[in-house]
Amino acid sequence: MKRVSSGDEFFMRRTFELARLGAGFVSPNPMAGCVIVKDGAIVAEGYHKKFGGAHAEISAIKQAKSRQLTADSMYINLEPCVHTDKKTPPCVPEIIRAGVTRVVVGMKDPNPAVAGRGIRALRRAGIRVDVGVLEKESRELNETYAKWIVTGRPFVLLKVAVTLDGALTLKKGTRSGFSSPESYAYVHELRQLYDAIALGSESILIDNPLLTARRKGQRSRNPVRVIFDRRGRVQKSAKVFHEPGETLVFSSSLAAALRELGRRGVMSVLVEGGAKLAQSFLRGRLVDKLMVTVTPQVAHDLNAPRFPFGYIRFSKSRWEIRGADAWFIGYLGMEKKSRAERDKSWRGVH
Ligand code: AOF
Numbered sequence: 001m002k003r004v005s006s007g008d009e010f011f012m013r014r015t016f017e018l019a020r021l022g023a024g025f026v027s028p029n030p031m032a033g034c035v036i037v038k039d040g041a042i043v044a045e046g047y048h049k050k051f052g053g054a055h056a057e058i059s060a061i062k063q064a065k066s067r068q069l070t071a072d073s074m075y076i077n078l079e080p081c082v083h084t085d086k087k088t089p090p091c092v093p094e095i096i097r098a099g100v101t102r103v104v105v106g107m108k109d110p111n112p113a114v115a116g117r118g119i120r121a122l123r124r125a126g127i128r129v130d131v132g133v134l135e136k137e138s139r140e141l142n143e144t145y146a147k148w149i150v151t152g153r154p155f156v157l158l159k160v161a162v163t164l165d166g167a168l169t170l171k172k173g174t175r176s177g178f179s180s181p182e183s184y185a186y187v188h189e190l191r192q193l194y195d196a197i198a199l200g201s202e203s204i205l206i207d208n209p210l211l212t213a214r215r216k217g218q219r220s221r222n223p224v225r226v227i228f229d230r231r232g233r234v235q236k237s238a239k240v241f242h243e244p245g246e247t248l249v250f251s252s253s254l255a256a257a258l259r260e261l262g263r264r265g266v267m268s269v270l271v272e273g274g275a276k277l278a279q280s281f282l283r284g285r286l287v288d289k290l291m292v293t294v295t296p297q298v299a300h301d302l303n304a305p306r307f308p309f310g311y312i313r314f315s316k317s318r319w320e321i322r323g324a325d326a327w328f329i330g331y332l333g334m335e336k337k338s339r340a341e342r343d344k345s346w347r348g349v350h
C-alpha cells in the first residue's frame with residue numbers, strides 16, 4: 001500500500017532539481033538526486049555529479065554524517081542500486097547502515113541488473129519503501145537512460161521550429177532564426193541534456209553552426225556532434241570540427257549509426273535538422289520524442305518550405321509556453337498501419 005502526502009511530493013521534486021545538476025555529466029548513468037529528511041525537514045542532500053562518481057544516496061548520507069545527524073526518511077528519484085561489478089559499491093547496504101527507516105522512490109531502476117532488487121533488499125532489511133511518488137515526472141527525467149539501458153540504442157529527440165503556418169523559413173531560399181530568446185535558451189538546455197546533437201550535411205553546408213552548449217552562469221559541456229553525410233560533402237574547414245568536443249561523421253544508414261552510438265555509450269541524440277534528415281528519422285521510425293516550436297509569425301511567401309511530417313501518430317502530447325513561442329512535445333506511438341499504408345502516406349514528400 002502506498003501512503004503519499006503532499007510533503008512526499010515536495011521532497012521528491014527537490015530530488016529532481018538536484019538530479020538535474022548532473023545533466024550532461026553523468027551519462028550513460030541516470031541522473032539521481034537524494035534528500036534525507038528528519039522530523040519533516042531536509043537535513044542532507046546529494047546528487048550524482050559525474051559518471052563514475054559517488055551515487056546520490058552516498059553523498060547525502062556522507063553529508064548527514066558530517067553534520068552528526070541521523071536520518072529517518074530518504075527520498076530518491078530512482079531505486080537505489082544493489083548490483084556489484086560496476087564502478088562504485090552498491091547503495092542499499094549503506095542506506096541500511098545509515099539507519100534510515102523509510103525510503104521513498106520515484107521509479108524502479110529499469111537497469112535489468114537492478115529492476116526491483118534494490119527495493120526488495122531494503123524491505124527485507126525492515127525498511128518501509130514507497131515506490132512511485134511523482135512517477136511520471138521521474139520517468140521523463142530519465143527517459144533517455146531507460147531507453148538505452150534496456151535496448152542499447154539511444155533515445156532520439158527530433159526538434160523542429162516552424163511558423164504559425166507551418167513553414168520552416170520565412171521566405172523560400174533563406175534561413176531565418178525566428179524563435180524567441182526563451183526558446184533559444186531552452187535549446188541550449190537540451191544540448192546540455194543530450195549526449196549528441198545530429199545534423200545532416202545540408203545544414204552544415206548552409207548554416208555552418210557551432211553546435212555547442214552555451215548556458216549562462218552554469219557549468220556546460222559540449223555534446224558529441226554527429227553529422228550524417230552519405231556523399232562526403234562536408235569539408236574539414238566546417239566550424240563544428242574546430243570547436244571543443246568530439247565530432248563524428250557517419251555515411252552509414254541512420255539505424256546503423258544509432259546502434260554504433262549506443263555501443264559507444266551515447267544514450268541520447270538530439271536531431272536538430274534539417275528537414276531531410278528529420279524526414280529520414282521519422283520515416284525510419286527512429287524518433288522517440290518530437291518537439292515542435294511554433295512561433296507567432298507567418299511566412300512571407302506561400303512557397304516557403306513546410307515541414308514534411310508524413311504520417312505519424314502520438315501516444316502522448318502536451319504544450320509548453322516559452323516566451324512568445326508554444327512548444328509542442330509529443331511521444332511517437334507504435335504504428336498501427338501496415339508498412340505499405342505508411343509508405344503511401346510518405347510518397348510525394350521529398
Ligand atoms: C543509484 N544512485 O546516484 C545512480 C544509480 O557504475 P556505477 O557504480 O556508477 O553504477 C551505475 C548504475 O547504478 C547505473 O547503471 C544505474 O543502474 C545505477 N545508478 N543508482 O542508486 C545513483 N546514478
Ligand code: ZN
Pocket residue numbers: 055057080081082089090091092
Ligand atoms: Zn547506487
